[in-house]
Amino acid sequence: MNVLILMGSPRLHGNTAELCKPFMEELKENGAEVRYVTLADKNIKPCKGCYACQEVSGEYGCCQKDDMPADDILWADLIVLATPIYAWYCAASMKNVLDRHYGFNKFYGSAEGSLWAGKKVAILATHGYDGAYATDPFEMGIQRLCKHSNLEYVGLYSVQDEDNLASFQTEEAVAGAKVFARKVLV
Numbered sequence: 001m002n003v004l005i006l007m008g009s010p011r012l013h014g015n016t017a018e019l020c021k022p023f024m025e026e027l028k029e030n031g032a033e034v035r036y037v038t039l040a041d042k043n044i045k046p047c048k049g050c051y052a053c054q055e056v057s058g059e060y061g062c063c064q065k066d067d068m069p070a071d072d073i074l075w076a077d078l079i080v081l082a083t084p085i086y087a088w089y090c091a092a093s094m095k096n097v098l099d100r101h102y103g104f105n106k107f108y109g110s111a112e113g114s115l116w117a118g119k120k121v122a123i124l125a126t127h128g129y130d131g132a133y134a135t136d137p138f139e140m141g142i143q144r145l146c147k148h149s150n151l152e153y154v155g156l157y158s159v160q161d162e163d164n165l166a167s168f169q170t171e172e173a174v175a176g177a178k179v180f181a182r183k184v185l186v
């Protein structure tokens, strides 16, 4: 399985990146082909809302030529949204990527169809508040996006930031990330 991890934290070696390590290791050990793409150090502009992509068939078709990882998304069987929870949603660089999903969904113009229907989506999150209280709004948003886009949502694994990096290096956090890796590969 081709797995794309989109890592949205501006802290490239922070909590979310730390949680990605055992997750990614387990994916590879179980035979997955993995691409790990950090977003915050890239030039990924916000969606302009111009709808130009809706007139382009068979390809992503965004008029903005920047680092939007559209080819990686098209390559992936499973897209993992790895993000700290910021203001009850994902970090800004990831929001730019999510907003720019229109190019994969040709629902609103002369172009038709979907470039990504059937792909799987999972969430790997870190957060300061407790469990579902922190992650529910983002998870609900992604579940709706998946339903709307005919993607298969396969679940969330998240760990609370109680002690900075150390929270993500505990046996429990690492084992949980590995269990989640095996779950999303099924």
Ligand SMILES: Cc1cc2nc3c(=O)[nH]c(=O)nc-3n(C[C@H](O)[C@H](O)[C@H](O)COP(=O)(O)O)c2cc1C
Pocket: 009, 010, 011, 014, 015, 016, 017, 083, 084, 085, 086, 087, 088, 089, 126, 127, 128, 129, 130, 134, 161
């Ligand atoms: C600007 C900002 C906003 C945050 N907003 C939330 C929030 O809404 N809910 C929450 O549970 N934690 C929030 N946090 C805490 C982070 O999600 C948490 O510390 C996370 O593990 C940071 O991950 P990172 O090191 O990968 O960036 C926020 C942190 C920052 C810096």
